[in-house]
Amino acid sequence: MPTLTAAARRERERDSYNAYLAECPSHNLLAQISSKWVTLLLAALSAGPLRYSDLSRAIPSVSQKMLTQSLRTMERDGLVVRTVTAAVPVRVDYELTALGGSLVGLMTQVKDWAESHMDNVYEARREYDSRAAAEPVATLNKRG
Template sequence: METSVDVRKDVYLRNCPCRGVLDLLANKWTALAIGALEDGPRRFGELRRKLEGVSQKMLTQTLRELERDGLVSRTVYPVVPLRVDYALTELGRSVAEPLSAIRRWSEENIGHVQRARAEYERRAEADPVPAR
């Protein structure tokens, strides 16, 4: 649902509200959480195990932001113990594909990036004057 607020949507503009969405999507935990939900709903504990290295606090914050922005739904089941499932919404599924492409690109090109970093460090050690 679009709002009637007249806003120029240009992420290059300082006050563009799209920048907040870009910040969220560029976050590694966002990209990984959305990827982990691509195969269907998961419980919090499942997500935490899947996203190795994420703290409980960070995962909670990430899921809240994704829910707030309409990318993830949270369903609470009134059972004992309480059960909560997280799932991608239609909007979340629409961003899953481009984020998946970025994750794939990262895996396929990590060797190139590591070599570039090593070369950069070698040059920096040889010429300690920083680039401007």
């Protein structure tokens, strides 16, 4: 069997990507990009480049640790580019790449859907919880 070059191996793997399989790289990528922090960062950066402190203010619920980790992961995955400008203090800006920009529309729609359907989700949760609370009693009555 001939030895494959790295590019040929990647091409063969790309033809067989299947996100349903845990060992598939696209399975892990899907988990990363569906993170709430990635979704919110993509939405925030869709307006243009932002400094770290601007991102922190735009998403007040994110901790510094999670913001830093999420931005590093997004940079590694090619979704954002980090630009450091020598100044006092040092200025660090984050901007979407073309790849990140191609994901913004989808993730913004997910964010918008969550915001506009939250009342429906709360109602469904209330109905589910009331049914779940009543089920054990109904089950005991049937056995009795």
